[in-house]
Amino acid sequence: MMETTGLIPNRTGRRAVLRLIGNTPLAPLHFEAEGVTLLAKCEFLNPSGSVKDRLARHVLLDAEERGLLRSDSMILECSSGNTGIALAMVGAAMGYRVTILMSSSASVERRRLIRQLGAELILFDSAGMYQTGIELSREMAAKDGRYFLPRQFENPLNATDHERTTGEEILRQVEGPIDVFVHGFGTGGTLAGCGRAIKKRWPGARIVAMEPAEQALLAGECPCCHFIEGVADGFVPPLLRDAPLDDSVKVKSAEALAMTRRLHQEFGLLVGTSSGANVAAALRLGAKMKPGATIVTLLCDRAERYFSTPLFHEAN
Numbered sequence: 249m250m251e252t253t254g255l256i257p258n259r260t261g262r263r264a265v266l267r268l269i270g271n272t273p274l275a276p277l278h279f280e281a282e283g284v285t286l287l288a289k290c291e292f293l294n295p296s297g298s299v300k301d302r303l304a305r306h307v308l309l310d311a312e313e314r315g316l317l318r319s320d321s322m323i324l325e326c327s328s329g330n331t332g333i334a335l336a337m338v339g340a341a342m343g344y345r346v347t348i349l350m351s352s353s354a355s356v357e358r359r360r361l362i363r364q365l366g367a368e369l370i371l372f373d374s375a376g377m378y379q380t381g382i383e384l385s386r387e388m389a390a391k392d393g394r395y396f397l398p399r400q401f402e403n404p405l406n407a408t409d410h411e412r413t414t415g416e417e418i419l420r421q422v423e424g425p426i427d428v429f430v431h432g433f434g435t436g437g438t439l440a441g442c443g444r445a446i447k448k449r450w451p452g453a454r455i456v457a458m459e460p461a462e463q464a465l466l467a468g469e470c471p472c473c474h475f476i477e478g479v480a481d482g483f484v485p486p487l488l489r490d491a492p493l494d495d496s497v498k499v500k501s502a503e504a505l506a507m508t509r510r511l512h513q514e515f516g517l518l519v520g521t522s523s524g525a526n527v528a529a530a531l532r533l534g535a536k537m538k539p540g541a542t543i544v545t546l547l548c549d550r551a552e553r554y555f556s557t558p559l560f561h562e563a564n
């Protein structure tokens with residue numbers, strides 16, 4: 249049972265959307281030219297359109313259960329977009345005000361979705377990257393006790409929820425052993441949580457991090473500009489320290505964009521750029537493996553939040 253009583257009035261009827269989060273399908277994608285079949289978890293089918301719905305639901309229900317939220321509480325988070333949209337959606341359904349701090353470089357579609365869901369949006373200068381937003385959220389919380397900070401980058405619930413839900417779902421959906429799980433990282437929650445669940449059941453599975461070639465921090469290279477929104481925010485996130493990583497794969501932004509367009513045009517899957525990056529990484533690994541190897545990755549979010557980005561520039 250997901251509903252809790254806590255200090256706010258019971259608004260069960262308003263919370264129906266929470267039940268639509270998770271239990272996403274796992275789609276087999278056959279790439280004929282490469283002779284590789286991948287299994288792709290369709291996280292873009294979550295109700296707000298991304299994998300981040302899971303984090304938003306889990307952290308806010310947990311906070312409510314532990315009595316950390318009151319009827320006048322305000323959710324405050326720094327996000328590159330998808331977490332902001334997810335928190336705005338879950339906050340609306342649970343009856344809490346939400347304020348999102350977002351870099352001015354995030355796409356205009358993300359800003360509109362957050363505002364449309366009734367949340368307040370504060371944009372900060374993208375030059376200082378995430379640290380600016382994180383510091384701002386701490387300052388605001390220090391001045392006003394009504395703010396509740398989900399702290400997606402540090403909160404262990406982020407990874408443990410993926411271990412318990414996304415990871416367990418994958419294990420139920422895949423018949424037999426998993427050879428490789430490959431995925432990018434923003435907070436690292438998905439990679440750490442799914443990686444732990446998969447490794448526990450199949451110790452021989454390789455857990456591989458996808459990172460933009462322009463910002464291959466795990467490969468020891470310097471951060472630089474890339475176009476894969478939602479991943480690689482300029483630092484190695486703390487949650488990744490607990491990820492059972494075996495390896496990392498670099499994908500160029502141009503390669504990610506090209507593969508995302510292939511997913512649109514060859515498979516009819518309207519997903520975002522990090523999904524294309526994940527698939528490009530998975531195909532590269534698959535090409536070196538025995539035929540029939542089981543490679544799992546994630547399709548993280550939907551394409552409509554990229555209309556104003558390079559992903560759609562060539563098409564229009």
Ligand SMILES: Cc1ncc(COP(=O)(O)O)c(C=O)c1O
Nearest residue numbers: 330433434435436438478522548
């Ligand atoms: C589009 C997209 N892909 C991948 C990720 C990475 O997920 P995580 O933060 O769990 O590492 C995110 C995170 O925001 C995202 O927005």
